[in-house]
Amino acid sequence: MxxxxxxxxxxxxxxxxxxxxxxxxxxxxxxAYNGQIDGGFTYFDYDDDITDSSGAFDVKGTLYFNPVNAKNGPLNEAAFLGHSSNASLAYTYGYWESKNIAGAEQDNKSNNISAGIEYFMNSFTLKAPSVLPEQMLKAN
Missing domain, CATH: 1.20.5 (Single alpha-helices involved in coiled-coils or other helix-helix interfaces)
Structure with missing residues (x-):
């Protein structure tokens, strides 16, 4: 049963x-292929005497001003090959943790936000990236 x-x-x-x-x-x-969201995560567990672990998480969104034509090439590269104008926004979080050495530990964390715009007109390309870092370092 x-x-x-x-x-x-x-x-x-x-x-x-x-x-x-x-x-x-x-x-x-x-x-229609009007936008794209990418994300990633990494994690490392170290086998040394200092670092305990580290990792990162990131997410990026891209909005295309016109639908991307994916009929003439691979879908993964259609926006690049078609010179599609877009605006993007990304966020990244990273951390690093140490092991307890002589009663002291250290943790480092970072947050980064970036935005960008790509505008294609015939053979002219305008790229305007900007990064807005906000570092938060914490020591225990």
Whole structure:
């Protein structure tokens, strides 16, 4: 009886996952390519005597002024190849933690916000990036 219930529950979760994936693919293919969101996360656990761990989280959003034409090349590079004008905003959070050495620990954290605009007109390109750093260093 337990095996039957586990198998039935797994089947329902599997079906719901496939349904959600299918709806996502249908929805993403029916809309124009007007924006892009990229994100990333890194984590390092060190095996040395000083650093305990470090990591970073970042997210970037890009909004294109006109829909990107992805029919003449790969979708991943369509905005670059088509010289699509855009505005972007990004946020990055990073941290570094030390191990307890002689009763002292140190934690460093940083927050960075950046914004940019790229405007393409025939063979003229205008790029205006700006970085707004906010460093918060904390020592314990």
């Amino acid at each position: 337990t095996f039957f219930l586990q198998q039935q529950c797994f089947g329902e979760v599997y079906e719901k996952t496939l349904l959600a994936l299918g709806l996502t693919l249908i929805a993403s293919s029916s809309f």
